[in-house]
Amino acid sequence: MAPRLFKCIECNEDASELHRDYSNGILKITICSSCKKPVDKYIEYDPVIILIDATLCKIQAFRHILFNTEINIHWKLCVFCLLCEAYLRWSLLQGSQANDDPADIIRYTKEWEFYCLFALASLELAVFCAGVLLILWMAQCCSGSSLELKALLKALLLSSYGKVLLIPAVIWEHDFSPLCFSLIRLFVLTSNSQAIRVILNCSRRRSLLAVCGGLLLETWVAQALKTLQVCSQDYLSML
Secondary structure (H helix, E strand, O other): OOOEEEEEOOOOOOOOOOOOOOOHHHHEEHHHHHHEEEEOOOHHHOOHHHHHHOOOOOHHHHHHHOOOOOOOHHHHHHHHHHHHHHHHHHHHHHOOOOOOOOOHHHHHHHOOOOHHHHHHHHHHHHHHHHHHHHHHHHHHHHOOOOHHHHHHHHHHHHOOOOHHHHHHHHHHOHHHHHHHHHHHHHHHHHHHHHHHHHHOOOOOHHHHHHHHHHHHHHHHHHHHHHHHHHHHOOOHHHO
């Protein structure tokens, strides 16, 4: 098995190790041979500090998480974020459907619409990721370089952690909730763009282009599904 390669969080150069373990439990952080800075200063930091820097979209924190750690919770995080998004849509749907029937209290936890909305959120996420990967694949083919699809997909899923913020935004509902939802969406897209920059070591323009392309494709599919739903309801009402 080939030795694992790490990345310098400052200059993105390869490194064979993050620290050197001497006797008596003494650790010395490895210095990058290119930029002469510590390869990864975050190995000494508290996870809370790392999370704060990642929330601020610092590229060093993203490199630490994506290259120098073994985080394999991206699929679990993806499912949890989809549940958060489905719950947001479901709560908005329930709020718009006023009904005084007491039986609704019993059926509240059995609404099948939640699962439909979960499937819809999953489809939209799949379309977004497919759009981003397609644009990046075309750009990489034009430049003659390969594309790490697995690493990119993992980065996109991990960088969507901001969707977790939808839950407190729904619980503490106020007049500015629509603005909060828009800001959370903007934060998630910004994190996606930063994750693409880290994986491909590309320009901000290319990563933003890929994210915008994926967002446009996702929006188009969502509007097409809504139009199809309205047409089907009209057709059924005519029968």
